[in-house]
Amino acid sequence: MAEEETELSDNQKKEIAKWFLLNAPAGEIQYVAKDLKSVLNNDDVYDEAASEAFPVYNKSHMICLEMSGRFGDVLVTSYGELQGNEYLDPKTAQVAIVDHVKQVCTEVRPASDEELPTPYVEEYRCALEAEMLKYVGEAYPKGSCSVYCINGKDVEGPGYDFELVAVISAARLSPQNFCTGSWQSIWNIECKDDIQVLELKGKLQVGAHYFEEGNVQLDAKHECRDSTMFQSPDDSAIAIASLIRHHETEYLASLEASYLNLPDATFKDLRRKLPVTRTLFPWHSTSLFSLTREISKELGIGK
Amino acid sequence: MEAAMGLMRRMPPRHSETALSALLSLLPHNSSDLLSQVDLPLQVLSDDDSGKRFILCEYNRDADSYRSPWSNKYHPRLEDAPYPSSKLRQLEIEANDIFTVYCDQYYEGGISSVYMWEDDNEGFVACFLVKKDGSKTGQGRRGYLEEGTWDAIHVIEVGPEEETTRYCLTSTVMLSLTTDDVSSGTFSLSGSIRRQMNMNLPVADGHLCNMGKMIEEMEGKLRNSLDQVYFGKTREMVCTLRPPSEVLPMRLPDS
Numbered sequence: 001m002a003e004e005e006t007e008l009s010d011n012q013k014k015e016i017a018k019w020f021l022l023n024a025p026a027g028e029i030q031y032v033a034k035d036l037k038s039v040l041n042n043d044d045v046y047d048e049a050a051s052e053a054f055p056v057y058n059k060s061h062m063i064c065l066e067m068s069g070r071f072g073d074v075l076v077t078s079y080g081e082l083q084g085n086e087y088l089d090p091k092t093a094q095v096a097i098v099d100h101v102k103q104v105c106t107e108v109r110p111a112s113d114e115e116l117p118t119p120y121v122e123e124y125r126c127a128l129e130a131e132m133l134k135y136v137g138e139a140y141p142k143g144s145c146s147v148y149c150i151n152g153k154d155v156e157g158p159g160y161d162f163e164l165v166a167v168i169s170a171a172r173l174s175p176q177n178f179c180t181g182s183w184q185s186i187w188n189i190e191c192k193d194d195i196q197v198l199e200l201k202g203k204l205q206v207g208a209h210y211f212e213e214g215n216v217q218l219d220a221k222h223e224c225r226d227s228t229m230f231q232s233p234d235d236s237a238i239a240i241a242s243l244i245r246h247h248e249t250e251y252l253a254s255l256e257a258s259y260l261n262l263p264d265a266t267f268k269d270l271r272r273k274l275p276v277t278r279t280l281f282p283w284h285s286t287s288l289f290s291l292t293r294e295i296s297k298e299l300g301i302g303k
Numbered sequence: 304m305e306a307a308m309g310l311m312r313r314m315p316p317r318h319s320e321t322a323l324s325a326l327l328s329l330l331p332h333n334s335s336d337l338l339s340q341v342d343l344p345l346q347v348l349s350d351d352d353s354g355k356r357f358i359l360c361e362y363n364r365d366a367d368s369y370r371s372p373w374s375n376k377y378h379p380r381l382e383d384a385p386y387p388s389s390k391l392r393q394l395e396i397e398a399n400d401i402f403t404v405y406c407d408q409y410y411e412g413g414i415s416s417v418y419m420w421e422d423d424n425e426g427f428v429a430c431f432l433v434k435k436d437g438s439k440t441g442q443g444r445r446g447y448l449e450e451g452t453w454d455a456i457h458v459i460e461v462g463p464e465e466e467t468t469r470y471c472l473t474s475t476v477m478l479s480l481t482t483d484d485v486s487s488g489t490f491s492l493s494g495s496i497r498r499q500m501n502m503n504l505p506v507a508d509g510h511l512c513n514m515g516k517m518i519e520e521m522e523g524k525l526r527n528s529l530d531q532v533y534f535g536k537t538r539e540m541v542c543t544l545r546p547p548s549e550v551l552p553m554r555l556p557d558s
């Protein structure tokens with residue numbers, strides 16, 4: 001190890017700081033920030049890194065913030081981003097102004113007409129959101145969801161395609177139990193007017209972190225597709241929500257199955273619970289000592 | 304340092320190498336503390352003479368060279384390097400042979416190495432290492448894993464030889480596994496835990512027997528712990544985020 005390490009440039013330190021912040025598990029970025037500040041010992045570099053990293057983190061984790069003025073919650077997502085720190089909540093047609101580093105909503109203003117979809121699109125968006133809220137309310141004890149129009153929001157009537165995206169974000173923080181977790185679903189719904197079909201593409205991502213005297217993390221992802229007929233706003237909404245519910249329930253079941261398989265099947269490829277003999281290793285066996293050399297040679301073990 | 308260790312506990316275990324080198328560059332003056340307290344997945348070299356692979360760690364390293372437990376030679380060659388005494392080397396050779404068989408039984412392959420050296424207290428220290436690649440392209444017999452690694456480091460401090468000798472074991476297991484299929488996407492678990500176990504055992508049973516049994520017991524406990532407690536907690540968390548449908552409360556009629 002060189003004794004005289006060249007001092008890192010501020011820019012290099014900032015990039016490293018950003019890396020730590022961005023890789024914080026869901027809900028733990030403030031704890032990482034605290035430790036990072038201590039390690040960096042340089043508030044200017046930290047502040048710059050935080051101002052760059054927090055927005056990216058917040059959007060990718062789709063954090064949920066309370067809006068002032070009793071408007072409920074807003075999800076910070078790239079779909080709802082109007083400007084650097086302004087996020088639309090389609091449900092209430094309000095725009096939340098957000099402080100990314102502090103992870104709070106500082107102000108709320110009504111959305112302008114240009115920021116909202118046309119009444120035609122809004123009918124679909126709103127109907128779907130209502131169904132999604134029902135579903136999320138039932139299925140996720142602490143989940144939030146929003147439905148945005150991300151393409152074709154100015155479509156005035158039938159004859160044109162538009163695209164909606166429904167996002168679900170749920171997070172659980174239990175720092176006193178050393179456990180955190182997050183679930184994110186992003187469902188793109190392409191409303192294809194010409195073929196009268198709604199095409200769904202879902203991306204599900206689940207994470208969990210347990211860190212009592214250790215550090216174990218789950219990272220699971222899944223993609224799926226489906227489609228249904230383009231109908232009236234209410235019927236489409238019901239059909240879409242029911243497909244989403246079906247796929248997500250199936251995914252949860254397959255996660256469970258993966259966990260069930262772990263101890264006996266999956267883990268075995270790493271380390272068996274017991275040797276094939278089903279007994280503990282015979283360390284006592286004195287003849288084993290000279291035998292092992294023979295076995296090792298014969299079986300070519302250790303190559 | 305405490306903050307640095309806090310960061311290591313939160314960063315994804317798969318990225319522990321990147322995290323450690325980031326910390327080393329931010330805290331160059333704490334490098335020896337960091338290197339001794341943070342475990343990284345094990346690296347492997349091939350012995351020049353036999354072609355057999357051996358595991359690299361702080362305990363067989365001198366400067367930038369590593370001593371092979373098979374040939375007892377440093378790679379690359381080094382002048383004036385430390386070696387265990389010939390008596391200890393005998394024990395080391397036997398330990399390597401037996402441990403290889405043990406690993407074959409539990410790990411269905413894998414790479415193992417044992418290093419020993421005298422310590423200042425008239426006892427000695429032994430380090431048993433295992434590295435297993437369980438992916439389907441590696442040595443995973445059942446083909447479940449897209450990616451899977453198990454790295455175990457067991458360091459045993461053996462007290463001076465008396466009728467009952469004291470053995471202090473510190474074990475670290477690092478593992479990561481990923482399954483990937485069309486119907487359920489990618490499922491990835493990774494993590495590390497470290498535990499200690501101290502025992503006083505009759506030296507008449509033999510050092511290898513005593514150490515071997517401790518390691519076997521510890522590995523079993525760690526495997527169970529990882530599976531049931533650690534992975535189990537992540538599973539519990541998933542079910543808390545989105546309970547399985549059977550558990551959902553009945554929908555109350557709209558009032």
